[in-house]
Amino acid sequence: MYKICVFPGDGIGQEVTKQALKILHTVAQKHHLVFDVHEGLLGGASIDAAGVPMSEEAAELAKSSDAVFLGAVGGPKWDGLEASKRPEKGLLALRQTLGVFANLRPVRLFKGLENHSTLKVEIIRDLDFLILRELTGGIYFGTPRGIESLSDGSGEKGVNTEVYTTAEIERIAVKAFEAARRRKRKVTSVDKANVLESGQLWRKVVTAVQKQYPDVTLDHRYVDDCAMQFIRNPKQFDVVVTSNMFGDILSDEAAMLTGSIGMLASASVGAKTALYEPVHGSAPDIAGKDLANPLASILSIAMMFEHSFQLSELAQEVEKAVEDILSEGYRTADIYGEGCRKVGCEEMGELVAGKIKSA
């Protein structure tokens, strides 16, 4: 029996989590597995109930679980709060509490969605690469940080610091080379070594780690060039390893290669308990309207089967069900195109569950 902690969070996080759990329960029933699911509060939901974005209780629940699922956090309701009190802080604290330093964000174009991207079909057809984002370091967590008054009274200054140590770079580099061994054996490391010292160290350490992986090729790109290459020729990539901030930005860019950020799943690993979340945010503008795409969440559950429970066959079963539903033409609003069948969040979850049951 596996203990799973679930934080639906805010906005569409609530709706997509419901569909993700539907898939979890459908698979469990079919394969006679028992998942002990505990729901907790995180982000804005936690601020409203407990005054903090992540409570001690939530942290304990997450740490004592075998896997954690998160919907999304944030929304205009909490926009006025200072950075350390915002819903996003709950998510950042959760990642750090769990020690999940490696964020896997597969960029995969599902069949049938080729025409939905703004890019030409031949540029993206069969696209399949992996962004490996460092998740518990860099400018997101570096100190000093804060907003302070300038002594001459002319205003304030906002300060953040990009910091990476050898050990932090080594462990994410190892994950990248290991992942590449299960794929096409090509790692692209992305930095800004022409300007930043943290980037110089990043490049030096990744280069050194590669010596233990002679069967994997390594190339380096500056982040600005990489952003351009994603659009110019995304199929050149296999595993892209980069810092927390660059990974955040590049993965949203990559989402547009696959048609919608509503399709992108993620797994954050590196410690005992891994964290699974869709790459998209809480989308307050469409929250509660049954318009959200639950597939990123459903595919994150597939990643949970694979990475936390070593149940790759079940992961494939979920992915196959998603592929089948898409190939039958069912689409949520974000991936809708002419001639398709438009469905809401709930119905999309229902359809995928039905496929799994009947497979």
Ligand code: IPM
């Ligand atoms: C993501 C999100 C988060 C991040 C926010 C919500 C803190 O954008 O997971 O990509 O910046 O890491």
Ligand code: MN
């Ligand atoms: Mn992001």
